Amino acid sequence: EIVLTQSPATLSLSPGERATLSCRASQSVSDHLAWYLQKPGQAPRLLIYDASTRATGIPPRFSGSGSGTDFTLTISSLEPEDFGIYYCQHRRNWPPLTFGGGTKVEIK
Amino acid sequence: EVYLVESGGALVQPGGSLRLSCAASGFTFSNHNLHWVRQAPGGGLEWISYISGTSTAISYAASVRGRFTISRDNVKASLYLQMHSLRDDDTGVYYCARGSTGWFDTWGQGTLVTVSS
Numbered sequence: 610e611i612v613l614t615q616s617p618a619t620l621s622l623s624p625g626e627r628a629t630l631s632c633r634a635s636q637s638v639s640d641h642l643a644w645y646l647q648k649p650g651q652a653p654r655l656l657i658y659d660a661s662t663r664a665t666g667i668p669p670r671f672s673g674s675g676s677g678t679d680f681t682l683t684i685s686s687l688e689p690e691d692f693g694i695y696y697c698q699h700r701r702n703w704p705p706l707t708f709g710g711g712t713k714v715e716i717k
Numbered sequence: 718e719v720y721l722v723e724s725g726g727a728l729v730q731p732g733g734s735l736r737l738s739c740a741a742s743g744f745t746f747s748n749h750n751l752h753w754v755r756q757a758p759g760g761g762l763e764w765i766s767y768i769s770g771t772s773t774a775i776s777y778a779a780s781v782r783g784r785f786t787i788s789r790d791n792v793k794a795s796l797y798l799q800m801h802s803l804r805d806d807d808t809g810v811y812y813c814a815r816g817s818t819g820w821f822d823t824w825g826q827g828t829l830v831t832v833s834s
Contacts, residue, residue, distance in 0.1 A: 708761055
């Protein structure tokens with residue numbers, strides 16, 4: 610089973626700042642990685658898939674990069690609605706599909 | 718617009734059973750693979766089961782295999798999860814999610830299952 614490790618656990622930033630989130634896989638997942646944002650009391654929402662493709666309706670301030678085992682989600686300038694918990698997920702050689710433990714982006 | 722609406726969550730005793738449902742609308746149901754994903758209180762996301770559009774392919778996470786059964790009714794546009802031998806660590810919010818490519822592009826709002834005596 611492929612394990613995804615996200616860092617940092619918590620990121621404290623102010624609106625307008627740049628956020629950089631990391632996801633590392635225990636073995637190569639090629640570009641088979643996605644990112645989700647979950648706000649309190651809500652279901653997760655797909656942001657990025659295939660490592661760098663924005664999902665429908667996702668603004669360009671969100672960008673994904675990486676391949677193999679190391680991936681990054683960058684938010685160029687945080688908006689108030691961007692605060693929440695971000696999860697990465699892979700689909701390489703599934704089942705199982707697995708998620709990372711999450712990075713909480715909180716308002717500083 | 719695409720909707721998934723879960724129901725059936727409840728308080729159940731350890732060892733008990735429960736059936737969750739997920740009603741879909743706004744898309745051609747039979748064309749899409751569907752999944753169940755759960756989230757323990759204060760915890761992360763855990764994929765637990767998958768079913769293909771025609772029910773020919775099914776898979777489970779090791780944590781629920783042999784206790785949970787996924788099924789679907791393409792006429793009723795509904796997804797189900799039959800859960801038996803429930804344990805304390807099955808407690809959480811259960812989401813149904815659409816995911817034909819292995820990505821979860823649409824999620825329901827979730828239904829809460831609490832396993833406790």
